[in-house]
Amino acid sequence: MTAHSRRIRRCGVVMIEPREEFELDVAGLFAGTQATRARVRMVALAPHAGDEIELDEAEVAALGRLGDTEWVERDALAGRVPDAVVERLLAKGLFIGDGESDAPMRARDDTVRGVHWKPLSAVAHAFSRWHEAGVDEDVRITRHRTLTELIRESGPPPPHVTSRAAPEARQPLPAPRATAIDAILARRATCRNFDTAGTLDLARFSDLLQRVVGCQAEVEILPGTKALKKAHPSGGSLHPLEAYLVVQRVEGVAPGLYHYHVTTHALEPVATLEPAALRDFAMRCVAGQDFFADAHALLIVTARFERTFWKYRSHPKAYRAIVLEAGHVSQNLYLTATELGMGAFVTAAINEVDIEDMFALDALRESPLAVLGFGPRAPAKTMLEFDPLGKVWDSDALKPA
Numbered sequence: 001m002t003a004h005s006r007r008i009r010r011c012g013v014v015m016i017e018p019r020e021e022f023e024l025d026v027a028g029l030f031a032g033t034q035a036t037r038a039r040v041r042m043v044a045l046a047p048h049a050g051d052e053i054e055l056d057e058a059e060v061a062a063l064g065r066l067g068d069t070e071w072v073e074r075d076a077l078a079g080r081v082p083d084a085v086v087e088r089l090l091a092k093g094l095f096i097g098d099g100e101s102d103a104p105m106r107a108r109d110d111t112v113r114g115v116h117w118k119p120l121s122a123v124a125h126a127f128s129r130w131h132e133a134g135v136d137e138d139v140r141i142t143r144h145r146t147l148t149e150l151i152r153e154s155g156p157p158p159p160h161v162t163s164r165a166a167p168e169a170r171q172p173l174p175a176p177r178a179t180a181i182d183a184i185l186a187r188r189a190t191c192r193n194f195d196t197a198g199t200l201d202l203a204r205f206s207d208l209l210q211r212v213v214g215c216q217a218e219v220e221i222l223p224g225t226k227a228l229k230k231a232h233p234s235g236g237s238l239h240p241l242e243a244y245l246v247v248q249r250v251e252g253v254a255p256g257l258y259h260y261h262v263t264t265h266a267l268e269p270v271a272t273l274e275p276a277a278l279r280d281f282a283m284r285c286v287a288g289q290d291f292f293a294d295a296h297a298l299l300i301v302t303a304r305f306e307r308t309f310w311k312y313r314s315h316p317k318a319y320r321a322i323v324l325e326a327g328h329v330s331q332n333l334y335l336t337a338t339e340l341g342m343g344a345f346v347t348a349a350i351n352e353v354d355i356e357d358m359f360a361l362d363a364l365r366e367s368p369l370a371v372l373g374f375g376p377r378a379p380a381k382t383m384l385e386f387d388p389l390g391k392v393w394d395s396d397a398l399k400p401a
C-alpha cells in the first residue's frame with residue numbers, strides 16, 4: 001500500500017499510554033492461585049488516526065527515531081528502524097508517507113497540524129468521544145444510581161463545603177437585595193420531565209434561540225473580517241460555537257435536524273427523519289437518557305476549534321476556553337427557558353461520534369461539546385428533579401408549581 005512513498009515523517013500528534021489490563025489466567029485458575037493476570041499494553045493515541053492503536057516494543061522505539069517535522073528519505077532510516085517496522089507504522093498511520101496511497105492519512109495528519117491543536121487537548125478531545133454509548137442499556141439503572149448505592153460502593157464523597165478560616169474569622173456579607181433575576185435563578189432546575197404529549201410554540205422556540213445562540217450584532221472589525229456580539233462571552237471574541245437542532249415537537253417546524261444560521265436567525269434544514277429514526281437519534285444524542293430525549297427540542301452545541309485556534313495556536317488554554325464557553329451557553333439556556341416557563345437540561349454524556357456522522361462534521365475541525373434541551377414540563381413529575389425549594393414542582397401534587 002505504501003511501497004511508493006519515498007520520504008516519511010512521524011505524524012504530528014501521538015501519545016503513548018502504557019495501559020494495564022487484566023485477562024483471565026486459566027493456569028492460575030486451575031492451580032487455585034489467581035483468576036486474572038495483569039498485562040501492560042502500549043496504546044498509541046493519535047487524534048488523526050481515529051482509533052486507539054496497539055504497539056509492540058519495536059514500534060514504540062521506532063516512533064522515537066523519526067521526527068515529525070522534516071521529511072526523511074525512507075532508505076536513510078534503514079539502519080535505525082527495521083523495514084518491517086516502518087511498514088507497520090505506515091500502515092497504522094503513525095508514520096506518514098509522501099506517496100499517493102498515503103494521501104488519506106496524510107490529509108488527516110495535515111488537518112491536525114493545520115487546525116493548530118495543542119497535542120494534549122487534541123488527544124483529550126479525540127479520545128473522550130463516545131460512539132453508541134447507552135444504546136443497548138437502560139441508563140436509568142446503569143448510570144442513575146442512588147446516592148445510597150454510591151456511598152456503599154465508594155464511601156462518602158468529599159465534604160460539600162470547605163473552609164479556610166476559623167468561623168470567628170469569617171466576615172459576614174450583607175443579605176442579597178432581591179432583584180428580578182432571583183426568581184429565575186430560584187426556579188432553575190434540570191428538567192427530566194418534559195411534556196411528551198404537547199408541542200412547544202414557535203414564539204418561545206424562536207425567542208430562546210435568539211437570546212441563547214443568536215447574535216445581537218455583526219460588526220466589521222476590518223474590511224472583510226466580521227465579529228459577532230452574543231449574549232455569552234467568548235475567548236478572543238471569536239465565537240467558535242455552533243448550534244444544531246433536533247426538532248421533535250415544535251409548532252410550525254417540521255420534525256427533523258437543523259443548523260441554526262446565526263446572522264439571519266433562521267433554521268437551515270439538514271435532514272428530515274422518520275419519527276422512529278428521529279427518536280433513535282435523539283436517544284443517541286443523550287446516550288440513552290430517555291427523559292432528556294423527550295425534550296421538544298435538543299440543541300447540540302458544537303465547537304469550530306479552528307476558529308479559536310486560528311488566534312490561539314497550539315495554545316495550552318484554548319480548548320479549555322472553548323469548553324468553558326459552552327457552559328455559558330448552557331446556563332443562558334437554562335435561565336432563558338426558565339423565564340419563558342420551560343424546563344431545560346444539559347448533558348455531557350453524549351455520543352459525539354454519532355452526532356458528527358449525522359451532521360457530517362470532521363471531529364478534528366468541529367465536534368459536539370454538550371447537548372442541551374428545552375420545552376414545556378410535563379403536567380406531573382415521574383423522574384427525579386432537584387427542587388429542594390419547591391419552586392418548580394408542588395411537592396404534594398407532583399405538579400409544576
Ligand SMILES: Cc1cc2nc3c(=O)[nH]c(=O)nc-3n(C[C@H](O)[C@H](O)[C@H](O)COP(=O)(O)O)c2cc1C
Nearest residue numbers: 188189190191192289346347348349370385386387
Ligand atoms: C456539564 C453537566 C452535565 C450534566 N449531565 C447530566 C446527565 O448526563 N444526566 C443528568 O440527569 N443530569 C446531568 N446534569 C444535570 C445535573 O445532574 C444537575 O445539574 C444536578 O443534579 C443539580 O440539579 P439542578 O441542575 O436541578 O440544580 C449535568 C449537569 C452539567 C452541568
